[in-house]
Amino acid sequence: MDEVKLFGFWASPFSRRVIWALKLKGVEYEYIEEDLPYNKSDLLLQYNPVHKKIPVLVHGGKPIAESLVILEYIEVWPHNPLLPKDAYERSVARFWAKFIQEKTQPMWEFFAKHGEEQQKAIKDNYEILRTIEEHGLGDKKFFGGDQIGVADLVFGMVIHMLAPMEEVVGGVKFIKADSFPRLHAWVRHFSEHPVIKDNVPDYTRIVDFLEKRRELYWKSQHNH
Template sequence: TDQEQSKSATQKQRYNATFNLIQNRNQTSHTMDELKLFGFWPSPYSRRVIWALKLKGVDYEYIEEDLPFNKSELLLQYNPVHKKIPVLVHGGKPIAESLVILEYIDEVWPHNPLLPKDAYEKSEAMFWAKFIDENTGPMWGFFQKFGEEQQKAIESYSEILRKIEEHGLRDKKFFGGDQIGIADLVFGMVIHMLAPMEEVVGYKFIKADSFPRLHAWVKHFSEHPVIKDNVPDYTKVVDFMKIRREFYRNSQQNS
């Protein structure tokens, strides 16, 4: 009957409207959840963000920047203040600076936490993450300098490592306890960047007899499946650092 046909048409319209609403919501959700990371393959600052996302099991699109001379327009648009990597873009909104990004990731995806829930323990974890991050100058100086200036950098970074071992790591497996935490990701540059530097220069900081607890930490951290599967090729990093070392040598000779 006409009444039944009208009722059937109305139900079909409601079904289509509901289906379209669900589709639109899914598309909106997809857009809001779209995640991109702008990075540079040898950068320890990009690497710590990659590790965090992998530990969380979060899917993302990685965009490699051609640094230092060919920064993309998108990078400059998303980070107009520092114009540096890494930049995480979530739902079209950029987050810059690696430590800020790590905190953001941990808040948005709270599973497999990088920071403790307890306020004091969280403040302690952030203290060491920032201490490590803010005291890398002598590490770079060790690689960039020569002669007496390099020796001063070695002594300075050795003292920093001593503080990190005695007061930060102490007798724990990781800075975060039994699980990798935010300070571990920051200190991870010693396996990804410092080790190739040491090979190029011919000097080693973290040895079993000089820093036994940090030496054990390096083993535990580098053997973690997520870390082990997400480090750049060691030989490629060494070759990259050899080029950088020659650049610093030539710069010093010409100055």
């Protein structure tokens, strides 16, 4: 069997979703933690010379970069498929994975910004979550039905990043049972899945990481 390696960063939701996918598939792999952002390894730069970012999956010596691309590639292992067999359902799963990927920026914006800019980001977040609640998730347990799929793994950042962000910012709570009942139920189902539950970063460590990151971001803004 060809060797599998994953270059990642412990706090990154992008490498976290790949870890979940590999674990769900039961694929054995070697994990290489990168010292980000300033001390990237020569191997990472060699395997991803274009973006110079994690995650990078290396399978049989061949590198695959970008988390969405990696999630699709992982289907090379047929056990526990993450994408439906039906072509139309597969296109729907890809659509929502891409939509969520593109819309995560406001989630970081509300965390990083002040005043009016922050309020706008919070409003944008609610609109995005409303769209996902009504059109993406519907009445299903997971985006694709009864099993975790690609869109769930992409949206999974909310279970280990959003709550710590809300704590750091203070006074904000997005996914509540009364405002987003379907998403609230999804969070419960997803976070209780054994593979997910056993592979989330420590909450306190994430809060600490985010507080430092926010402080550095504000300093860099004030120095411009």
